[in-house]
Amino acid sequence: MEVEEQEATTPAIAKAPEIDVDKATKDIVFEPNAGPQTDFLASTEQEVLYGGAAGGGKSYAMVADPVRYFNNPSFRGLLVRRSTEELRELVSVSKTLYPKAIPGIKFMERDKTWVCPSGATLWMSYLDREDDVMRYQGQAFSWIGFDELTQWATPYPWNYMRSRLRSTGKSGLPLYMRATSNPGGPGHTWVKKYFVDPCPPNEPFWATDESGEVITWPQGHSRAGEPLFKRRFIPATLFNNPYLADDGMYEANLLSLPEHQRRQLLEGDWSISEGAAFTEFNYKDHVIEPFDIPRSWTRFRACDYGYGSMTAVLWFAVSPSEQLIVYRELYVNKKTASDLADLVLDLEQEDRIKYGVLDSSLWHKRGDTGPSLAEQMIMKGCRWRPSDRSRGSRIAGKNEVHRRLQIDDLTDEPRLVFFNTCRNIISELPTLPLDKNNPEDIDTNSPIDHGYDALRYGLMTRARSHNIWNYNPTASRSGFQQADPKFGY
DSSP states (O other): HHHHHHHHHSOOOOOOOOOOOOHHTOOOOOOOOOOHHHHHHOSSSSSSEEEEEETHHHHHHHHHGGGGGGTTTTTTEEESSSHHHHHHHHHHHHHHHHHSSSSSSEEETTEEEEEESOOEEEEEEEOOOOGGGGGGGOBBBBBBEEGGGSSSSSSHHHHHHTTOOOOOSSSOOOOOEEEESOOTTHHHHHHHHIIISSOOOOOOOOOOOOTBBBBBOOTSTTTSSSOOOOOOOEEEEEGGHHHHHTHHHHHHHHHHHHHHHHHHHOOOOOOOTTTTTTTTTOOOHHHEEEOOOOOOSEEEEEEESSSSSOOEEEEEEEEETEEEEEEEEEOOOSSOHHHHHHHHHHHHHTOOOEEEEGGGGGGSSSSSOOOOHHHHHHHOOOOEEOOSSTTHHHHHHHHHHHHHHSTTTTTTSBBBETTTOHHHHHGGGGOOEETTTTEEOTTTTOOOOHHHHHHHHTTOOOOOOGGGGGGTTTOOSSSSOOGGGGOOO
């Protein structure tokens, strides 16, 4: 009896109401494709790049992203393209989407501004020149979007507009910057360094500056030393867009392009840029996971020094198959020669460095007395020999890089690989531009050639393995040049 009374008083479990799917979905005006497009719209990081191959649905996602805030009267958004002609495409897409999503929304043609019934606004504008950002001085936005980010040659517009990203009152709105882009374009290198290089795709990471250092709160702030904000890179390909992928015709058009353009626009490959000197470089082939290098392998280093610009030092190991492995890098600026020597020696305490090669100009005397910069480092115990600066050495060095990047017929591996921890040289090498006036050389005015010069110095030493099992009696060279006491060893 007690059991029956207990059962009678037990509340019944409520059943979920039946959902009329057709009725529930009839008013949907935009539904993102599963995968990258959905991930982009769901991202919460302050700065997100939706980048990769052409036809991935990037621009449509960019237009759709701010709609969620259109009912908030405090929302102020800005969506930009490089030119007015390019802006027309975004305006056209927005005119097909916004009136359906927000009844009563109006587009002001003269100002290229959407005005919502709530009072929320979205400006659609262009930034043709870098100083065009001054038009927004004093303005405040909670959402800023850059469509085709690599069309801007430098990060200045992106960095400046970050200063316009600020909360307006007690709106409760998050502060976002969003970007889309294909690989290639004048800004390929800096966009890649900001978004692609620091972390594997789809993983949030702390934002870094041009040197690769995490951006932190400044000294004196209550949060000094803490990272400022996070970024994220979301890759996409044509095949993430079913509306284009299923047809096959667009894919066929992309397949017909030259190799570097095909890799960029079809495969979404950021490791190559148009006009690049070293199109052979492929991340899959030339970048490897670090491993414990046997102590018996020959190791050496090479350096391109600069105080006001950048100093790059690369460390090499030679495998028994004569493959060169770049296993460590050091990129610093505003370091004296003596300070650099200390840094280098500290990093290689556990290494057995056979020799080092340094830009030969550092042996030039500074005045009538005192040691040269190279001698200052040698006196610290950091030993070097001068790089090859003979006539034609630049071209010979470039050709050696090409040769080393090729796949060896015997080993089926490239002759030069990089540990994936060497992020700067990995980012720099595939984007180095050719000299337009001398296609046999790279552009010497490129600001990103420091690691390349160190690489070239190292490769021209013709270092060889000393593994007896790989001794080649027909080889004409024993490896590197005879030691010279004046170079410190």
